[in-house]
Amino acid sequence: MLQQADxxxxxxxxxxxxxxxxxWQTAAGVVLGVIGIVVxxxxxxxxxxxxERKGLGRMQNRLGPNRVGPFGVLQPIAxxxxxxxxxxxxxxxxxxxxxxxxxxxxxxxxxxxxxxxPVGRNMVLVDMDASLLFYFAMGAxxxxxxxxxxxxxxxxxxxxxxxxxVAQMISYEVPLLMSSIVIVMMTGSLSLVKIVEAQNQYTWGxxxxxxxxxxxxxxFVMYAISATAxxxxxxxxxxxxxxxxxxxxxxxxxxxxxxxxxxxxxxxMLSISGLGTTLFLGGWSxxxxxxxxxxxxxxxxxxxxxxxxxxxxxxxxxxxxxxxxLMNFAWKFxxxxxxxxxxxxxxxxxxxxxxxxxxxxxxILISVYVVAGRTGMQREHFGPxxxxxxx
Amino acid sequence: MGFPFWLIAALTxxxxxxxxxxxxxxHCALALTIAFAGxxxxxxxxxxxxxGFVQILVYVGAVAILVVFAILLTRGSETPKDGGVFSKTxxxxxxxxxxxxxxxxxxxxxxxxxxxxxxxxxxxxxxxxGTALMGRYVLPLEIVxxxxxxxxxxxxxxxxxxxxxxxx
Numbered sequence: 437m438l439q440q441a442d443x444x445x446x447x448x449x450x451x452x453x454x455x456x457x458x459x460w461q462t463a464a465g466v467v468l469g470v471i472g473i474v475v476x477x478x479x480x481x482x483x484x485x486x487x488e489r490k491g492l493g494r495m496q497n498r499l500g501p502n503r504v505g506p507f508g509v510l511q512p513i514a515x516x517x518x519x520x521x522x523x524x525x526x527x528x529x530x531x532x533x534x535x536x537x538x539x540x541x542x543x544x545x546x547x548x549x550x551x552x553x554p555v556g557r558n559m560v561l562v563d564m565d566a567s568l569l570f571y572f573a574m575g576a577x578x579x580x581x582x583x584x585x586x587x588x589x590x591x592x593x594x595x596x597x598x599x600x601x602v603a604q605m606i607s608y609e610v611p612l613l614m615s616s617i618v619i620v621m622m623t624g625s626l627s628l629v630k631i632v633e634a635q636n637q638y639t640w641g642x643x644x645x646x647x648x649x650x651x652x653x654x655x656f657v658m659y660a661i662s663a664t665a666x667x668x669x670x671x672x673x674x675x676x677x678x679x680x681x682x683x684x685x686x687x688x689x690x691x692x693x694x695x696x697x698x699x700x701x702x703x704x705m706l707s708i709s710g711l712g713t714t715l716f717l718g719g720w721s722x723x724x725x726x727x728x729x730x731x732x733x734x735x736x737x738x739x740x741x742x743x744x745x746x747x748x749x750x751x752x753x754x755x756x757x758x759x760x761x762l763m764n765f766a767w768k769f770x771x772x773x774x775x776x777x778x779x780x781x782x783x784x785x786x787x788x789x790x791x792x793x794x795x796x797x798x799x800i801l802i803s804v805y806v807v808a809g810r811t812g813m814q815r816e817h818f819g820p821x822x823x824x825x826x827x
Numbered sequence: 828m829g830f831p832f833w834l835i836a837a838l839t840x841x842x843x844x845x846x847x848x849x850x851x852x853x854h855c856a857l858a859l860t861i862a863f864a865g866x867x868x869x870x871x872x873x874x875x876x877x878x879g880f881v882q883i884l885v886y887v888g889a890v891a892i893l894v895v896f897a898i899l900l901t902r903g904s905e906t907p908k909d910g911g912v913f914s915k916t917x918x919x920x921x922x923x924x925x926x927x928x929x930x931x932x933x934x935x936x937x938x939x940x941x942x943x944x945x946x947x948x949x950x951x952x953x954x955x956x957g958t959a960l961m962g963r964y965v966l967p968l969e970i971v972x973x974x975x976x977x978x979x980x981x982x983x984x985x986x987x988x989x990x991x992x993x994x995x
Binding site: 531534564565566569570572573574575576577579580583584587595599602606609625626 | 880884889896
Protein backbone atom coordinates (compact mmCIF):
# COMPACT_ATOMS: atom_id res chain seq x y z
CA MET A 437 0.00 0.00 0.00
CA LEU A 438 2.72 2.46 1.05
CA GLN A 439 4.86 1.22 -1.80
CA GLN A 440 2.00 2.10 -4.14
CA ALA A 441 1.58 5.55 -2.62
CA ASP A 442 5.27 6.17 -3.24
CA UNK A 443 5.02 5.13 -6.89
CA UNK A 444 1.46 6.39 -7.49
CA UNK A 445 2.37 8.68 -10.39
CA UNK A 446 4.46 6.02 -12.12
CA UNK A 447 1.61 3.50 -11.75
CA UNK A 448 -0.86 6.08 -13.03
CA UNK A 449 1.32 6.77 -16.06
CA UNK A 450 1.76 3.08 -16.81
CA UNK A 451 -2.00 2.55 -16.48
CA UNK A 452 -2.81 5.33 -18.96
CA UNK A 453 -0.06 4.24 -21.36
CA UNK A 454 -1.41 0.67 -21.21
CA UNK A 455 -4.45 1.71 -23.26
CA UNK A 456 -2.29 2.65 -26.24
CA UNK A 457 -0.77 0.36 -28.91
CA UNK A 458 2.72 -0.88 -28.11
CA UNK A 459 4.51 1.33 -30.63
CA TRP A 460 3.23 4.53 -29.03
CA GLN A 461 3.83 3.69 -25.41
CA THR A 462 7.31 5.17 -24.97
CA ALA A 463 6.37 8.45 -26.63
CA ALA A 464 3.10 8.65 -24.68
CA GLY A 465 4.98 8.07 -21.41
CA VAL A 466 7.31 10.98 -22.17
CA VAL A 467 4.38 13.23 -23.14
CA LEU A 468 2.61 12.38 -19.88
CA GLY A 469 5.77 13.22 -17.94
CA VAL A 470 6.00 16.57 -19.70
CA ILE A 471 2.34 17.27 -18.95
CA GLY A 472 3.01 16.46 -15.31
CA ILE A 473 5.86 18.98 -15.16
CA VAL A 474 3.88 21.66 -17.02
CA VAL A 475 0.92 21.24 -14.65
CA UNK A 476 2.65 20.75 -11.30
CA UNK A 477 5.27 23.49 -11.33
CA UNK A 478 3.01 26.36 -12.43
CA UNK A 479 0.61 25.29 -9.64
CA UNK A 480 3.51 25.51 -7.21
CA UNK A 481 4.21 28.93 -8.76
CA UNK A 482 0.68 30.05 -7.85
CA UNK A 483 1.12 28.77 -4.29
CA UNK A 484 4.55 30.41 -4.01
CA UNK A 485 3.20 33.78 -5.19
CA UNK A 486 0.39 33.64 -2.67
CA UNK A 487 2.81 32.63 0.11
CA GLU A 488 5.13 35.45 -0.87
CA ARG A 489 2.41 38.10 -0.87
CA LYS A 490 0.92 36.91 2.40
CA GLY A 491 4.30 36.39 4.07
CA LEU A 492 5.77 39.69 2.94
CA GLY A 493 2.55 41.40 4.00
CA ARG A 494 2.88 39.99 7.51
CA MET A 495 6.54 40.99 7.68
CA GLN A 496 5.63 44.52 6.65
CA ASN A 497 2.80 44.72 9.18
CA ARG A 498 -0.08 44.51 6.72
CA LEU A 499 -2.53 41.81 5.75
CA GLY A 500 -1.62 40.98 2.17
CA PRO A 501 -4.30 39.85 -0.30
CA ASN A 502 -7.52 39.04 1.58
CA ARG A 503 -10.43 39.82 -0.77
CA VAL A 504 -10.64 36.94 -3.26
CA GLY A 505 -11.91 33.78 -1.62
CA PRO A 506 -11.39 32.83 2.03
CA PHE A 507 -8.25 34.59 3.37
CA GLY A 508 -7.45 35.62 -0.21
CA VAL A 509 -6.36 32.14 -1.30
CA LEU A 510 -7.94 32.53 -4.74
CA GLN A 511 -5.81 35.60 -5.48
CA PRO A 512 -3.52 33.76 -8.01
CA ILE A 513 -6.58 32.88 -10.13
CA ALA A 514 -7.70 36.50 -10.11
CA UNK A 515 -4.17 37.56 -11.06
CA UNK A 516 -4.10 35.09 -13.94
CA UNK A 517 -7.43 36.31 -15.32
CA UNK A 518 -6.31 39.89 -14.97
CA UNK A 519 -3.05 39.36 -16.85
CA UNK A 520 -4.81 37.38 -19.60
CA UNK A 521 -7.38 40.09 -20.24
CA UNK A 522 -5.07 43.09 -19.97
CA UNK A 523 -4.06 44.96 -23.08
CA UNK A 524 -0.72 43.88 -24.51
CA UNK A 525 1.27 47.05 -25.17
CA UNK A 526 4.33 46.96 -27.42
CA UNK A 527 6.27 50.25 -27.58
CA UNK A 528 6.27 51.93 -30.99
CA UNK A 529 10.07 51.83 -31.28
CA UNK A 530 10.46 48.35 -29.87
CA UNK A 531 11.89 45.52 -31.90
CA UNK A 532 8.61 43.63 -32.17
CA UNK A 533 9.94 40.16 -33.00
CA UNK A 534 12.66 40.07 -30.34
CA UNK A 535 10.28 41.72 -27.87
CA UNK A 536 7.80 38.90 -28.43
CA UNK A 537 10.35 36.08 -28.40
CA UNK A 538 12.10 37.03 -25.14
CA UNK A 539 9.42 35.91 -22.61
CA UNK A 540 8.56 32.81 -24.64
CA UNK A 541 12.20 31.75 -24.76
CA UNK A 542 12.64 32.40 -21.03
CA UNK A 543 9.70 30.18 -20.06
CA UNK A 544 10.72 27.38 -22.43
CA UNK A 545 14.26 27.30 -21.05
CA UNK A 546 13.00 27.54 -17.47
CA UNK A 547 10.82 24.47 -18.01
CA UNK A 548 13.69 22.50 -19.58
CA UNK A 549 15.61 22.43 -16.30
CA UNK A 550 12.89 20.38 -14.61
CA UNK A 551 13.41 17.53 -17.07
CA UNK A 552 16.44 16.20 -15.19
CA UNK A 553 15.34 16.83 -11.57
CA PRO A 554 14.45 13.61 -9.77
CA VAL A 555 11.25 14.58 -7.94
CA GLY A 556 10.77 11.16 -6.37
CA ARG A 557 11.93 7.55 -6.41
CA ASN A 558 12.03 6.58 -10.14
CA MET A 559 10.38 9.89 -10.94
CA VAL A 560 12.64 11.69 -13.39
CA LEU A 561 11.74 12.57 -16.95
CA VAL A 562 15.20 12.13 -18.50
CA ASP A 563 17.77 10.07 -16.62
CA MET A 564 21.04 10.73 -18.37
CA ASP A 565 24.69 10.70 -17.43
CA ALA A 566 25.27 14.41 -17.83
CA SER A 567 22.08 15.73 -16.22
CA LEU A 568 23.86 18.29 -14.02
CA LEU A 569 25.66 19.63 -17.08
CA PHE A 570 22.32 19.81 -18.91
CA TYR A 571 20.80 21.75 -16.03
CA PHE A 572 23.59 24.33 -16.02
CA ALA A 573 23.49 24.61 -19.81
CA MET A 574 19.80 25.47 -19.60
CA GLY A 575 20.38 27.85 -16.70
CA ALA A 576 23.05 29.69 -18.65
CA UNK A 577 20.80 30.16 -21.68
CA UNK A 578 18.28 32.29 -19.75
CA UNK A 579 20.72 35.21 -19.88
CA UNK A 580 20.14 35.61 -23.61
CA UNK A 581 16.41 36.02 -23.08
CA UNK A 582 16.94 38.69 -20.43
CA UNK A 583 19.23 40.57 -22.77
CA UNK A 584 16.68 40.21 -25.59
CA UNK A 585 13.95 41.66 -23.38
CA UNK A 586 16.04 44.58 -22.22
CA UNK A 587 17.48 45.48 -25.59
CA UNK A 588 14.34 45.09 -27.69
CA UNK A 589 12.28 47.39 -25.46
CA UNK A 590 14.26 50.49 -26.55
CA UNK A 591 14.05 51.87 -23.06
CA UNK A 592 17.09 52.99 -21.12
CA UNK A 593 15.80 51.50 -17.87
CA UNK A 594 15.20 48.18 -19.59
CA UNK A 595 18.66 48.14 -21.12
CA UNK A 596 20.35 49.11 -17.85
CA UNK A 597 18.39 46.43 -16.04
CA UNK A 598 19.34 43.83 -18.63
CA UNK A 599 23.03 44.79 -18.46
CA UNK A 600 22.96 44.56 -14.68
CA UNK A 601 21.13 41.24 -14.80
CA VAL A 602 23.53 39.69 -17.30
CA ALA A 603 26.64 40.91 -15.48
CA GLN A 604 25.27 39.61 -12.20
CA MET A 605 24.21 36.25 -13.61
CA ILE A 606 27.57 35.68 -15.31
CA SER A 607 29.43 36.55 -12.11
CA TYR A 608 27.36 34.34 -9.87
CA GLU A 609 27.23 31.43 -12.29
CA VAL A 610 30.88 30.72 -11.46
CA PRO A 611 30.36 30.13 -7.71
CA LEU A 612 27.12 28.27 -8.46
CA LEU A 613 29.01 25.80 -10.63
CA MET A 614 32.00 25.63 -8.30
CA SER A 615 29.89 24.85 -5.24
CA SER A 616 28.12 22.06 -7.14
CA ILE A 617 31.36 20.56 -8.44
CA VAL A 618 32.20 19.50 -4.87
CA ILE A 619 29.18 17.21 -4.93
CA VAL A 620 30.26 15.75 -8.29
CA MET A 621 33.74 15.13 -6.86
CA MET A 622 32.36 13.20 -3.90
CA THR A 623 29.71 11.23 -5.80
CA GLY A 624 31.84 10.56 -8.84
CA SER A 625 28.91 11.15 -11.16
CA LEU A 626 27.15 14.00 -12.95
CA SER A 627 23.86 12.14 -12.85
CA LEU A 628 21.39 13.73 -10.42
CA VAL A 629 19.69 10.37 -9.85
CA LYS A 630 22.97 8.86 -8.67
CA ILE A 631 23.68 11.89 -6.49
CA VAL A 632 20.38 11.39 -4.67
CA GLU A 633 20.97 7.66 -4.34
CA ALA A 634 24.38 8.31 -2.78
CA GLN A 635 22.69 10.43 -0.12
CA ASN A 636 19.86 7.98 0.53
CA GLN A 637 21.70 5.99 3.22
CA TYR A 638 21.30 6.11 6.96
CA THR A 639 23.60 5.73 9.96
CA TRP A 640 21.86 5.45 13.33
CA GLY A 641 18.66 6.56 11.61
CA UNK A 642 20.24 9.79 10.39
CA UNK A 643 20.63 10.49 6.66
CA UNK A 644 23.91 10.86 4.73
CA UNK A 645 22.93 14.18 3.22
CA UNK A 646 25.83 16.20 1.93
CA UNK A 647 24.82 19.24 3.96
CA UNK A 648 25.80 17.33 7.12
CA UNK A 649 29.51 17.36 6.20
CA UNK A 650 31.84 20.37 6.57
CA UNK A 651 32.40 20.81 2.83
CA UNK A 652 28.72 20.15 2.14
CA UNK A 653 27.58 22.83 4.58
CA UNK A 654 30.07 25.37 3.21
CA UNK A 655 29.09 24.44 -0.33
CA PHE A 656 25.42 24.77 0.52
CA VAL A 657 25.88 28.27 1.93
CA MET A 658 27.76 29.35 -1.20
CA TYR A 659 25.17 27.64 -3.39
CA ALA A 660 22.31 29.38 -1.60
CA ILE A 661 23.97 32.80 -2.00
CA SER A 662 24.69 32.33 -5.69
CA ALA A 663 21.29 30.77 -6.36
CA THR A 664 19.62 33.83 -4.84
CA ALA A 665 21.73 36.06 -7.06
CA UNK A 666 21.16 33.87 -10.10
CA UNK A 667 17.38 34.17 -9.78
CA UNK A 668 17.63 37.97 -9.24
CA UNK A 669 15.98 37.71 -5.85
CA UNK A 670 16.36 40.28 -3.09
CA UNK A 671 18.95 41.18 -1.72
CA UNK A 672 20.42 40.73 -5.21
CA UNK A 673 17.48 42.26 -7.08
CA UNK A 674 19.40 45.17 -8.59
CA UNK A 675 18.33 44.29 -12.15
CA UNK A 676 14.75 45.12 -11.25
CA UNK A 677 15.30 47.54 -8.39
CA UNK A 678 12.08 49.51 -8.51
CA UNK A 679 13.55 52.56 -6.83
CA UNK A 680 16.22 52.89 -9.52
CA UNK A 681 15.08 51.21 -12.73
CA UNK A 682 11.25 51.19 -12.64
CA UNK A 683 11.11 47.42 -13.19
CA UNK A 684 14.38 46.61 -14.94
CA UNK A 685 14.37 44.55 -18.09
CA UNK A 686 10.61 43.96 -18.17
CA UNK A 687 9.59 47.59 -17.75
CA UNK A 688 7.98 47.65 -21.19
CA UNK A 689 6.07 44.41 -20.83
CA UNK A 690 2.39 44.26 -19.96
CA UNK A 691 -0.43 41.77 -19.92
CA UNK A 692 0.38 38.16 -20.55
CA UNK A 693 4.00 38.73 -21.58
CA UNK A 694 4.63 40.25 -18.16
CA UNK A 695 2.93 37.22 -16.61
CA UNK A 696 5.29 35.00 -18.59
CA UNK A 697 8.30 36.85 -17.17
CA UNK A 698 6.84 36.46 -13.71
CA UNK A 699 6.28 32.76 -14.34
CA UNK A 700 9.80 32.35 -15.71
CA UNK A 701 11.30 34.00 -12.66
CA UNK A 702 9.40 31.80 -10.22
CA UNK A 703 10.08 28.68 -12.29
CA UNK A 704 13.75 29.58 -12.05
CA MET A 705 13.42 29.86 -8.27
CA LEU A 706 11.60 26.53 -8.03
CA SER A 707 14.08 24.71 -10.25
CA ILE A 708 17.16 26.12 -8.57
CA SER A 709 15.66 25.20 -5.16
CA GLY A 710 14.98 21.76 -6.60
CA LEU A 711 18.58 21.44 -7.71
CA GLY A 712 19.84 22.60 -4.30
CA THR A 713 17.55 20.06 -2.66
CA THR A 714 18.88 17.35 -4.93
CA LEU A 715 22.53 18.24 -4.44
CA PHE A 716 22.71 19.06 -0.75
CA LEU A 717 19.46 18.14 1.01
CA GLY A 718 19.15 14.56 -0.14
CA GLY A 719 16.55 15.07 -2.88
CA TRP A 720 13.58 12.80 -2.24
CA SER A 721 15.11 10.90 0.68
CA UNK A 722 13.46 11.17 4.09
CA UNK A 723 15.16 13.17 6.88
CA UNK A 724 14.99 10.19 9.28
CA UNK A 725 15.16 6.49 8.50
CA UNK A 726 11.96 6.05 10.53
CA UNK A 727 10.10 8.35 8.14
CA UNK A 728 10.87 6.34 5.03
CA UNK A 729 7.25 5.25 4.70
CA UNK A 730 6.17 8.74 3.61
CA UNK A 731 6.08 8.92 -0.24
CA UNK A 732 9.35 10.22 -1.63
CA UNK A 733 7.78 12.96 -3.76
CA UNK A 734 6.24 14.53 -0.65
CA UNK A 735 9.74 14.98 0.76
CA UNK A 736 11.06 16.55 -2.43
CA UNK A 737 8.26 19.06 -2.74
CA UNK A 738 8.29 19.93 0.98
CA UNK A 739 12.02 20.63 0.79
CA UNK A 740 11.54 22.81 -2.30
CA UNK A 741 8.70 24.78 -0.71
CA UNK A 742 10.75 25.18 2.47
CA UNK A 743 13.57 26.68 0.37
CA UNK A 744 11.04 29.05 -1.21
CA UNK A 745 9.88 30.11 2.26
CA UNK A 746 13.49 30.86 3.19
CA UNK A 747 13.91 32.91 0.00
CA UNK A 748 10.78 34.92 0.88
CA UNK A 749 12.02 35.38 4.43
CA UNK A 750 15.39 36.66 3.15
CA UNK A 751 13.60 39.01 0.77
CA UNK A 752 11.58 40.45 3.64
CA UNK A 753 14.66 40.87 5.83
CA UNK A 754 17.71 42.08 3.93
CA UNK A 755 18.22 45.43 2.15
CA UNK A 756 19.43 45.54 -1.45
CA UNK A 757 23.17 45.53 -2.23
CA UNK A 758 24.91 48.21 -4.25
CA UNK A 759 26.40 47.24 -7.62
CA UNK A 760 30.04 47.42 -6.50
CA UNK A 761 29.24 45.51 -3.31
CA LEU A 762 27.56 42.85 -5.41
CA MET A 763 30.58 42.33 -7.65
CA ASN A 764 33.12 42.53 -4.80
CA PHE A 765 31.14 39.98 -2.84
CA ALA A 766 31.10 37.55 -5.75
CA TRP A 767 34.70 37.85 -6.89
CA LYS A 768 36.48 38.56 -3.62
CA PHE A 769 34.60 36.39 -1.18
CA UNK A 770 32.29 33.75 -2.66
CA UNK A 771 34.57 32.48 -5.43
CA UNK A 772 37.69 32.16 -3.21
CA UNK A 773 35.59 30.36 -0.61
CA UNK A 774 34.28 27.88 -3.20
CA UNK A 775 37.86 27.27 -4.38
CA UNK A 776 38.89 26.59 -0.80
CA UNK A 777 35.92 24.28 -0.49
CA UNK A 778 37.14 22.27 -3.49
CA UNK A 779 40.47 21.82 -1.75
CA UNK A 780 38.81 20.81 1.52
CA UNK A 781 36.60 18.27 -0.27
CA UNK A 782 39.68 16.70 -1.89
CA UNK A 783 41.37 16.57 1.53
CA UNK A 784 38.29 14.92 3.01
CA UNK A 785 38.32 12.31 0.29
CA UNK A 786 41.96 11.36 0.82
CA UNK A 787 42.03 11.42 4.61
CA UNK A 788 39.89 8.30 4.83
CA UNK A 789 37.33 7.45 7.49
CA UNK A 790 37.64 8.61 11.06
CA UNK A 791 37.00 11.65 13.24
CA UNK A 792 40.25 13.40 12.27
CA UNK A 793 38.98 14.56 8.89
CA UNK A 794 35.93 16.14 10.52
CA UNK A 795 38.19 18.21 12.80
CA UNK A 796 40.72 19.18 10.10
CA UNK A 797 38.20 20.07 7.40
CA UNK A 798 35.89 22.02 9.71
CA UNK A 799 38.76 23.95 11.28
CA ILE A 800 40.22 24.93 7.88
CA LEU A 801 36.84 26.18 6.66
CA ILE A 802 35.91 28.01 9.87
CA SER A 803 39.31 29.66 10.36
CA VAL A 804 39.51 30.92 6.78
CA TYR A 805 35.92 32.12 6.93
CA VAL A 806 36.54 34.02 10.17
CA VAL A 807 39.85 35.53 9.03
CA ALA A 808 38.48 36.56 5.61
CA GLY A 809 35.37 38.01 7.18
CA ARG A 810 37.30 39.96 9.83
CA THR A 811 39.84 41.43 7.42
CA GLY A 812 37.09 42.32 4.98
CA MET A 813 35.15 44.10 7.71
CA GLN A 814 38.24 45.98 8.93
CA ARG A 815 39.00 47.18 5.43
CA GLU A 816 35.52 48.65 5.18
CA HIS A 817 36.14 51.03 8.17
CA PHE A 818 32.68 50.85 9.60
CA GLY A 819 31.81 54.02 11.47
CA PRO A 820 28.93 56.44 11.81
CA UNK A 821 26.64 56.40 8.79
CA UNK A 822 27.76 58.64 5.96
CA UNK A 823 26.12 59.35 2.62
CA UNK A 824 28.25 59.06 -0.48
CA UNK A 825 25.72 59.52 -3.24
CA UNK A 826 23.02 61.58 -1.54
CA UNK A 827 23.49 64.78 0.42
CA MET B 828 20.97 11.12 -41.59
CA GLY B 829 17.24 11.24 -41.13
CA PHE B 830 14.74 14.03 -41.06
CA PRO B 831 15.94 15.46 -37.68
CA PHE B 832 19.42 15.95 -39.08
CA TRP B 833 18.17 17.95 -42.08
CA LEU B 834 15.91 20.02 -39.83
CA ILE B 835 18.78 20.88 -37.45
CA ALA B 836 21.18 21.46 -40.32
CA ALA B 837 18.73 23.84 -41.99
CA LEU B 838 18.29 25.70 -38.68
CA THR B 839 22.05 25.99 -38.18
CA UNK B 840 22.72 27.18 -41.72
CA UNK B 841 19.81 29.63 -41.57
CA UNK B 842 21.19 31.01 -38.30
CA UNK B 843 24.64 31.39 -39.79
CA UNK B 844 23.32 33.04 -42.94
CA UNK B 845 21.16 35.42 -40.92
CA UNK B 846 24.18 36.33 -38.79
CA UNK B 847 25.94 37.48 -41.95
CA UNK B 848 23.05 38.98 -43.87
CA UNK B 849 21.06 40.90 -41.26
CA UNK B 850 21.78 44.61 -40.98
CA UNK B 851 21.27 45.17 -37.28
CA UNK B 852 24.34 43.96 -35.37
CA UNK B 853 22.40 42.77 -32.33
CA HIS B 854 20.10 40.75 -34.59
CA CYS B 855 23.22 39.21 -36.10
CA ALA B 856 24.48 38.24 -32.65
CA LEU B 857 21.14 36.66 -31.77
CA ALA B 858 21.11 34.78 -35.09
CA LEU B 859 24.61 33.55 -34.30
CA THR B 860 23.20 32.18 -31.02
CA ILE B 861 20.71 30.14 -33.06
CA ALA B 862 23.60 28.74 -35.10
CA PHE B 863 25.46 27.82 -31.88
CA ALA B 864 22.37 26.09 -30.51
CA GLY B 865 21.94 24.22 -33.79
CA UNK B 866 25.54 22.99 -33.57
CA UNK B 867 24.86 21.79 -30.02
CA UNK B 868 21.82 19.89 -31.26
CA UNK B 869 23.96 18.28 -33.98
CA UNK B 870 26.43 17.12 -31.32
CA UNK B 871 23.56 15.70 -29.27
CA UNK B 872 22.23 13.91 -32.34
CA UNK B 873 25.62 12.21 -32.63
CA UNK B 874 25.25 11.03 -28.99
CA UNK B 875 28.04 13.37 -27.89
CA UNK B 876 26.30 14.59 -24.74
CA UNK B 877 29.32 16.27 -23.21
CA UNK B 878 30.23 18.26 -26.32
CA GLY B 879 26.60 19.23 -26.89
CA PHE B 880 25.92 20.55 -23.41
CA VAL B 881 29.27 22.28 -23.14
CA GLN B 882 28.53 23.92 -26.50
CA ILE B 883 25.30 25.35 -25.04
CA LEU B 884 26.92 26.29 -21.72
CA VAL B 885 29.92 28.04 -23.25
CA TYR B 886 28.64 29.41 -26.55
CA VAL B 887 24.98 30.22 -25.87
CA GLY B 888 25.55 31.04 -22.21
CA ALA B 889 28.80 32.98 -22.36
CA VAL B 890 30.20 33.72 -25.82
CA ALA B 891 26.90 35.05 -27.20
CA ILE B 892 26.57 37.32 -24.16
CA LEU B 893 30.16 38.52 -24.59
CA VAL B 894 29.52 39.32 -28.26
CA VAL B 895 26.40 41.23 -27.36
CA PHE B 896 28.19 43.16 -24.60
CA ALA B 897 30.98 44.07 -26.99
CA ILE B 898 28.46 45.36 -29.53
CA LEU B 899 26.60 47.44 -26.97
CA LEU B 900 29.76 48.87 -25.38
CA THR B 901 31.13 49.98 -28.75
CA ARG B 902 27.84 51.62 -29.80
CA GLY B 903 27.51 49.42 -32.85
CA SER B 904 23.91 48.59 -32.11
CA GLU B 905 22.41 51.30 -34.32
CA THR B 906 21.25 50.08 -37.69
CA PRO B 907 23.14 51.77 -40.54
CA LYS B 908 20.83 54.08 -42.46
CA ASP B 909 21.82 53.15 -45.99
CA GLY B 910 23.99 50.70 -47.84
CA GLY B 911 23.82 46.95 -47.83
CA VAL B 912 25.65 44.42 -45.71
CA PHE B 913 28.19 43.70 -48.44
CA SER B 914 31.51 45.52 -48.34
CA LYS B 915 33.33 46.60 -51.51
CA THR B 916 35.74 43.70 -51.34
CA UNK B 917 33.12 41.00 -50.90
CA UNK B 918 34.35 39.19 -53.99
CA UNK B 919 37.86 38.70 -52.57
CA UNK B 920 36.35 37.64 -49.23
CA UNK B 921 34.21 35.06 -50.98
CA UNK B 922 37.24 33.64 -52.79
CA UNK B 923 39.26 33.40 -49.56
CA UNK B 924 36.38 31.77 -47.68
CA UNK B 925 35.82 29.27 -50.50
CA UNK B 926 39.54 28.48 -50.60
CA UNK B 927 39.67 27.84 -46.83
CA UNK B 928 36.58 25.67 -47.06
CA UNK B 929 38.09 23.72 -49.94
CA UNK B 930 41.35 23.11 -48.04
CA UNK B 931 39.49 21.95 -44.93
CA UNK B 932 37.15 19.72 -46.91
CA UNK B 933 40.11 18.25 -48.80
CA UNK B 934 41.94 17.56 -45.52
CA UNK B 935 38.89 15.89 -44.00
CA UNK B 936 38.20 13.77 -47.05
CA UNK B 937 41.86 12.78 -47.39
CA UNK B 938 42.16 11.74 -43.76
CA UNK B 939 39.13 9.45 -43.88
CA UNK B 940 40.88 6.35 -45.33
CA UNK B 941 43.64 6.72 -42.73
CA UNK B 942 41.22 6.34 -39.82
CA UNK B 943 40.61 2.88 -38.36
CA UNK B 944 37.40 1.55 -39.79
CA UNK B 945 35.07 1.21 -36.82
CA UNK B 946 31.88 -0.67 -37.38
CA UNK B 947 30.31 -0.69 -33.92
CA UNK B 948 28.93 2.47 -32.33
CA UNK B 949 31.30 3.79 -29.72
CA UNK B 950 29.60 6.17 -27.31
CA UNK B 951 32.09 8.25 -25.40
CA UNK B 952 30.22 8.67 -22.14
CA UNK B 953 30.74 11.70 -19.95
CA UNK B 954 32.38 9.50 -17.35
CA UNK B 955 34.95 8.22 -19.88
CA UNK B 956 35.77 11.77 -20.97
CA GLY B 957 36.19 12.80 -17.33
CA THR B 958 38.48 9.86 -16.57
CA ALA B 959 40.58 10.57 -19.64
CA LEU B 960 40.87 14.28 -18.81
CA MET B 961 41.87 13.61 -15.21
CA GLY B 962 44.13 10.66 -16.00
CA ARG B 963 45.88 10.43 -19.32
CA TYR B 964 45.44 14.03 -20.50
CA VAL B 965 45.87 15.81 -17.17
CA LEU B 966 49.04 17.64 -18.26
CA PRO B 967 47.51 19.28 -21.36
CA LEU B 968 44.49 20.19 -19.23
CA GLU B 969 46.70 21.85 -16.63
CA ILE B 970 48.61 23.74 -19.32
CA VAL B 971 45.36 25.05 -20.78
CA UNK B 972 44.22 26.01 -17.28
CA UNK B 973 47.48 27.92 -16.72
CA UNK B 974 47.04 29.72 -20.03
CA UNK B 975 43.49 30.71 -19.16
CA UNK B 976 44.54 31.93 -15.71
CA UNK B 977 47.28 34.02 -17.30
CA UNK B 978 44.75 35.49 -19.73
CA UNK B 979 42.38 36.28 -16.86
CA UNK B 980 45.11 37.99 -14.83
CA UNK B 981 46.14 39.90 -17.95
CA UNK B 982 42.59 41.14 -18.44
CA UNK B 983 42.44 42.28 -14.81
CA UNK B 984 45.77 44.11 -15.14
CA UNK B 985 44.60 45.89 -18.30
CA UNK B 986 41.45 47.01 -16.47
CA UNK B 987 43.45 48.12 -13.38
CA UNK B 988 45.84 50.22 -15.44
CA UNK B 989 43.04 52.28 -16.99
CA UNK B 990 41.50 52.91 -13.60
CA UNK B 991 44.75 54.27 -12.18
CA UNK B 992 45.20 56.74 -15.02
CA UNK B 993 41.69 58.01 -14.50
CA UNK B 994 42.39 58.67 -10.85
CA UNK B 995 45.39 60.87 -11.55
